[in-house]
Amino acid sequence: KAGVTQTPRYLIKTRGQQVTLSCSPISGHRSVSWYQQTPGQGLQFLFEYFSETQRNKGNFPGRFSGRQFSNSRSEMNVSTLELGDSALYLCASSLEGVDYTFGSGTRLTVV
Amino acid sequence: AQKITQTQPGMFVQEKEAVTLDCTYDTSDQSYGLFWYKQPSSGEMIFLIYQGSYDEQNATEGRYSLNFQKARKSANLVISASQLGDSAMYFCAMRGGYSGAGSYQLTFGKGTKLSVIP
Numbered sequence: 178k179a180g181v182t183q184t185p186r187y188l189i190k191t192r193g194q195q196v197t198l199s200c201s202p203i204s205g206h207r208s209v210s211w212y213q214q215t216p217g218q219g220l221q222f223l224f225e226y227f228s229e230t231q232r233n234k235g236n237f238p239g240r241f242s243g244r245q246f247s248n249s250r251s252e253m254n255v256s257t258l259e260l261g262d263s264a265l266y267l268c269a270s271s272l273e274g275v276d277y278t279f280g281s282g283t284r285l286t287v288v
Numbered sequence: 289a290q291k292i293t294q295t296q297p298g299m300f301v302q303e304k305e306a307v308t309l310d311c312t313y314d315t316s317d318q319s320y321g322l323f324w325y326k327q328p329s330s331g332e333m334i335f336l337i338y339q340g341s342y343d344e345q346n347a348t349e350g351r352y353s354l355n356f357q358k359a360r361k362s363a364n365l366v367i368s369a370s371q372l373g374d375s376a377m378y379f380c381a382m383r384g385g386y387s388g389a390g391s392y393q394l395t396f397g398k399g400t401k402l403s404v405i406p
Contacts, residue, residue, distance in 0.1 A: 210393065210394070212394070212396075219396060219397075219398050219399070220379065220381075220394075220396035222393040222394065222395070225391050225392075225393065227391065232391035233391035233392075233393055235393070265331050267331075267333060269333075269394070276335070276338075277323065277335065277383075277394060278335060279325070279332060279333035279334075279335075280332070281330065281331055281332040282331040282332065282333075284331065
């Protein structure tokens with residue numbers, strides 16, 4: 178089966194800009210979660226979407242937002258980028274909260 | 289609140305030997321799940337093995353086994369017959385923190401960097 182697809186793989190943005198990352202889950206999976214990975218903070222939960230609704234949100238500022246479309250594809254948006262937003266952003270799709278499958282991630286660099 | 293502790297920042301193992309990566313967890317949930325993921329330098333998180341809190345048998349998946357000791361709140365990963373391709377970061381994670389509406393989140397440890405020596 179096709180895995181979780183994240184685009185783009187790499188991104189370089191300037192402070193103050195905004196960015197949109199995309200995640201296509203495994204076919205049939207309706208839950209998509211997003212995680213931020215940095216060397217200092219490790220892996221932190223951003224939010225989870227299920228059937229186009231945000232069900233859960235981590236402790237991140239409002240500059241981080243997301244949405245999910247009717248085909249379960251999800252996007253996350255970060256506005257007014259800061260240097261500290263440089264990270265690997267991973268998304269995971271899940272069917273029943275047991276089989277979390279991750280994508281390859283988007284590596285965002287803010288300069 | 290959930291917490292995962294991985295006390296080994298880095299480990300070395302000889303090729304073909306077995307290695308144990310430690311993971312302890314803390315939760316007040318009665319129902320939870322424990323995962324191990326492998327992350328090579330490319331960044332992708334690769335699922336290795338899962339153990340449910342009510343599973344009585346230790347989980348096994350090929351060369352991976354999970355040594356689950358519920359009373360001690362530990363979930364150590366054992367890799368048998370290490371291969372050069374096993375060199376990577378390994379993360380222990382727990383599914384818990386039910387937020388309502390059927391939603392959970394994964395809490396990760398800081399990871400262990402495993403290096404396999406030829």
